[in-house]
Amino acid sequence: MSPIPVRASPSAHVRRPPMPRHPCPPDTGKASEVPAMNHDSQNTTERPKHMKGAERRRRTLRTATALAGAALLLAGVQGPAVAAPSPAGPTTAATAETSHTVELTSTAEALTAPATTRPGLTTFHASTTQAGKGWIGLARLKDGKSWDDFRDVLSRALSNTPSDVPQGAKDLDDTATLLGGLVIHPGQPGSFTQRLQPGTYLLFDYLTVGDAQPRHRPLTVTGDAVDQGLAPTATIVSRNVPGAGPRFEIRGALRAGRPLRYVNEIPGQVNELLFVKIADGTTEADLRAYFASMPDDGTFPPNSPFTSVSLGSLHLSTGRSSVVQVPLERDRYAAITWSKDATDGIKLVKKGLFTIVDVG
Template sequence: MNRDSHNRTKRTARSATVLTGAALLLAGLQGPALAAPSPVAPEPRTAGTAEACHAVELSSTAEGFTAPASTRPGLTTFRASTTQPGKGWIGLARLKDGKGWGDFLNALSRALSNTPSDVPQGAEDLDETATLLGGLVIHPGQPGSFTQRLYPGTYLLFDYLAAGDAEPRYRRLTVTGDAVDQGLTPTATVVSKNVPGAGPRFEVHGTLRAGRPLRYVNEIPGQVNELLFAQIKEGTTKADLKAYFDAMPDDGTLPPNSPFTSVSLGSLHLSTGTSSVVQVPLERTRYAAITWSKDATDGIKLVKKGLFTIVDVE
């Protein structure tokens, strides 16, 4: 890759790093800046909680990103925290044979681009480069965990918000050794899928509980997708959300009069046919379940096509 192409890729990736929502949501809120909500008190330790799992510790600070170089195959719980605003959304991807960080960054930036015409080819190239296995949208004082089944091979752990920086934060993770089989136990499952006659939709099965794990499954063919939760103003309806999303331009900016009252928490992108069990500090209140992902066929935001819903966390 020549210098001009490399710089262009970095610029594209830098613009892509704000697509997933927390930075956008916070920028679109009206009034004074919001304080981060108090973390939900952890549940007592049992055999099904994160404390009993085979765990990998991840940390993002002003000094950098810390992650192990290797771990064992099987169910693995990644525990992540960040102390630096604007950094620390840790994603996981499994590289396909012969692919490296540069290939992955180039495809990811185009698949998530704010230029709709870039998205279809970017999504196709991303599918040929790596399998996205989720990750976490978190903030300082609001750590999270996610469980993923790993197989022997090479993975990338990367800071989504720093992917386009001059010194991107990523680590290779080699999976080798004897398998383990312990992970987080979800209380609910959220599925993104295409509903005949309706389009892409989220379906919720079970009960979402504050501070407890949930399973996210992406069943939309040929489409990487994320799952984010943002608190909404009292009285907000699905019609209100639809009107807000319909007013969003393609350049990634947010219209005024946001219905959201918090930054977002949740899962980073999953490839089609994959799932992740995620635990983030949701509170007992009403949220919008949303995505800022673009339709891989035409680059249009999936929320404009109905991929959002309102959920109550108990």
């Protein structure tokens, strides 16, 4: 996320310099990293103003590169053809309140979202018609924090530089609560449910946070509560298992096209949940070896075991959950995350936070 546009359009990846986060073959890409404000603000008497600005621009550029690479991570691998959704019309407050569904539409030109909705169990339905746009996240900023603060700290919490991550993760926890969102693609819309309290939330596009004009919208929650959410068929929990480390635990059965609940229970750790198809015969040992071969600089080795784009939930803060519905098919997937360990900046997949799942 940077003032210099670094776009994450899968169709453009062959024309770009190599980007970080690329577990697929050389032309492919993935999902999820962002930016915010940092600890440099505590040392304002120690640096000239122009130096602080230059440092922030460098950090933001690194974030933009990291996010674009994340966006490409699997986005360049073509899965089965999917019919494009019909264009969504403009969302009105009345529509959102009647069904308690918030429509989020991304195009090449803009993000369309309502300015208000009512409290309670709320379903966000998101679609995009433009590759490289439309991974909409939901967050709630803490008192006194701004969009610029959020961009800066998120960039460090999700950085490809391991040494930046621990302090970035702490600063992110002090700045905002991440409430999920969707990794989707043109023709593959999705929905997620979150319980909203009265107040102001932030909707933002992970794939544009590094652009000169990042897409973000305030969402004011007010009025009488209405509960109407998605009914999950399974729950996936990310948690620390004593003696083993971070793991995904699956409860229930994953069904094609049906909602699932994602819960993040790892202390002090924001985390995402992504699904990507894997090649026939791929084992957990194969995935473990592939992840172990990844350098920590955000680049990816060849011979990827992945065969589709990624779909799933964007980051949740510790202790948060979201019900997510994305167009999974009856197939074999890897459930993965590209989040880094908040204690040392190492990718969580290297520590075992992945599993193979069969979607029925």
